[in-house]
Amino acid sequence: MAAELHVALVAADREVWSGTATLVVARTTSGDIGVMAGHQPLLGVLESGPVTIRTGEGETVVAAVHGGFVSFADNKLSLLAEFAELAGEIDVQSAEQELARAKAEDDAVAERRANVRLRTASAAR
Template sequence: MPTVGAVLAELHVELVAADRSVWSGEATLVVARTESGDIGIMPGHQPLLGVLQSGPVTIRTSEGGTVVAAVHDGFISFADNKLSILAEIAELADEIDVARAERALERAQSDTDAAAERRAEVRLAATTGVH
């Protein structure tokens, strides 16, 4: 157990969707969208419990890589250097079919379905890394 004031280099992250575990590993930074806005969580962050909004989640891994996921609704919890992201739906950027997401966006726009439009926009943003 680290002493008070010790600098922690990484945090353990679990990204879980309703139907599966999406990603698990060590990270130095996680950025997610909550009801209060975007939040960045680094090792040693204050404990928190929040409601996720649909948006990309960016994970900077301990190995220096980046993992991006499209996350739709859920909860985020951080305590004892463990971050849990529990989402209704979550997809890693490299799992997303861009052409399919573009078609879904077009359909949602023509049907004026704001929720479907937001989901498609989040999926596309995750694939491009643009938030």
């Protein structure tokens, strides 16, 4: 059995997911990072992108995360996001409308957020 770490994915308004995992992959300003039990302590800035969590039970949890911080110490990983939603919570039609609106308004930030939501939703299928 692989060593596990405790993970908490928290958005500004709620706890999105919490549990044990064998691997977490997230996008930071320094690039994608994978964290497993025993990883050296870290503190980083999250970029918009999917976060993939391989649970201790062998399942995969995928969430769209937009901004925030990641920290790891003592086998506890905290992902503190400005906004986060699990792949299964994403309304694909709403995200497609958001993407069209962002393109029409030439809003690069909203366009990136919509693209992340769509990629995350499709990755979980």
